[in-house]
Amino acid sequence: MSAMQDMEFEATDLGKIQIADEVIQIIAGIAAAEVVGVVELSGGFAGGITESLLGRKNFSKGVRVQFGDAERTCTIELAVVLQFGVNIPAVSLAVQEHVKRTVESMTGLDVTAVNVHVAGIALHPERERGKETQELTAEKRAR
Numbered sequence: 021m022s023a024m025q026d027m028e029f030e031a032t033d034l035g036k037i038q039i040a041d042e043v044i045q046i047i048a049g050i051a052a053a054e055v056v057g058v059v060e061l062s063g064g065f066a067g068g069i070t071e072s073l074l075g076r077k078n079f080s081k082g083v084r085v086q087f088g089d090a091e092r093t094c095t096i097e098l099a100v101v102l103q104f105g106v107n108i109p110a111v112s113l114a115v116q117e118h119v120k121r122t123v124e125s126m127t128g129l130d131v132t133a134v135n136v137h138v139a140g141i142a143l144h145p146e147r148e149r150g151k152e153t154q155e156l157t158a159e160k161r162a163r
Contacts, residue, residue, distance in 0.1 A: 045080035057111035062139035
């Protein structure tokens with residue numbers, strides 16, 4: 021990923037407003053995760069350093085923002101993992117629409133494109149989470 025960029029808006033009498041690209045990445049990542057059928061964003065574009073070192077969820081993982089040449093425009097790239105059995109084109113379209121609408125309404129930017137890369141399919145994520153919970157419970161009982 022390239023160095024941090026800021027989207028600078030015109031200055032007012034009170035000063036100037038800047039939005040860091042990481043903020044836009046976080047907005048896009050949360051919006052994508054809200055779509056039914058999206059299990060998680062993949063670390064395909066941005067690594068999960070924050071998640072692994074600090075134990076916090078990194079909402080910018082799997083999101084890349086590139087500002088356009090035109091004023092206040094950007095393109096968003098997302099790498100997603102979808103749930104097995106979903107209609108991939110339909111979920112991807114829902115991600116594109118929701119991310120575009122959310123980023124534009126929160127930032128005032130014109131999102132010229134939202135490119136969705138399906139990086140994986142999760143097989144029965146609910147069952148896997150349940151299995152992990154059962155294993156942890158069994159370990160606690162054994163102690």
